[in-house]
Amino acid sequence: xxxxxxxxxxxxxxxxxxxxxxxxxxxxxxxxxxxxxxxxxxxxxxxxxxxxxxxxxxxxxxxxxxxxxxxxxxxxxxxxxxxxxxxxxxxxxxxxxxxxxxxxxxxxxxxxxxxxxxxxxxxxxxxxxxxxxxxxxxxxxxxxxxxxxxxxxxxxxxxxxxxxxxxxxxx
Numbered sequence: 058x059x060x061x062x063x064x065x066x067x068x069x070x071x072x073x074x075x076x077x078x079x080x081x082x083x084x085x086x087x088x089x090x091x092x093x094x095x096x097x098x099x100x101x102x103x104x105x106x107x108x109x110x111x112x113x114x115x116x117x118x119x120x121x122x123x124x125x126x127x128x129x130x131x132x133x134x135x136x137x138x139x140x141x142x143x144x145x146x147x148x149x150x151x152x153x154x155x156x157x158x159x160x161x162x163x164x165x166x167x168x169x170x171x172x173x174x175x176x177x178x179x180x181x182x183x184x185x186x187x188x189x190x191x192x193x194x195x196x197x198x199x200x201x202x203x204x205x206x207x208x209x210x211x212x213x214x215x216x217x218x219x220x221x222x223x224x225x226x227x228x
Contacts, residue, residue: 095123097227108134113152113208113228115183117220126150126208126228139209140167150210152228158203163187165194171212175226176200183224186215 095114102110108127115122125148129135135153139145155161158179165172174187187198189212200207208226215221 095121095227101125106137108151111152111228113150113226115220116225116227117218120219122218122220124148124150124210126152128228129153138163138168139170139172141169143169145170145172145211147211147214150208153207153209155205158205160200160202161204161207162197162199163190163207163209164197165190165192168192172209173212173215174198175208175210175215175220176204177206177208177226179203179205181205181225181227183220183222183226185222186220188216189213 096112097114099112100109101112104110104127106127108129110125111128113124113126115124127150129138129151138153139151153161161176163174168190169192171192172190174190176184176186178184184204185201190198206226206228
């Protein structure tokens with residue numbers, strides 16, 4: 058016995074894809090909606106210091122935090138870091154990517170502001186955080202083990218935002 062569908066069902070199948078497509082359009086402009094969220098690695102231009110700005114995301118539980126970070130990719134850029142800066146916005150920072158994971162150590166010589174130094178493993182997870190580092194200090198702040206990159210944010214921001222070891226960093 059063959060099942061037959063009533064005449065109205067085929068029409069439903071024609072309009073269903075059109076209805077789904079319309080849900081992805083902005084009502085005011087009729088254009089496609091931009092995805093909501095963070096787009097890690099998106100080039101955002103250039104900082105005042107001449108470094109490339111990238112979008113960086115930290116996923117902490119069900120929250121995703123978005124930052125605009127300067128990419129200190131060369132040895133000279135990494136040596137300069139955030140020295141002599143008088144302030145750092147809450148949505149800004151600097152990322153120090155390494156060609157190969159390695160133990161990392163930073164100091165605060167000539168750094169005028171307190172920073173949270175975030176050590177990131179090869180899997181993109183936060184290995185450890187040195188919170189509220191002391192400006193001008195020559196004491197080395199070190200990772201626990203080899204890391205693939207280091208992120209610097211304004212001092213105290215990680216605690217304020219609930220960012221912790223094990224959270225995922227994408228850039």
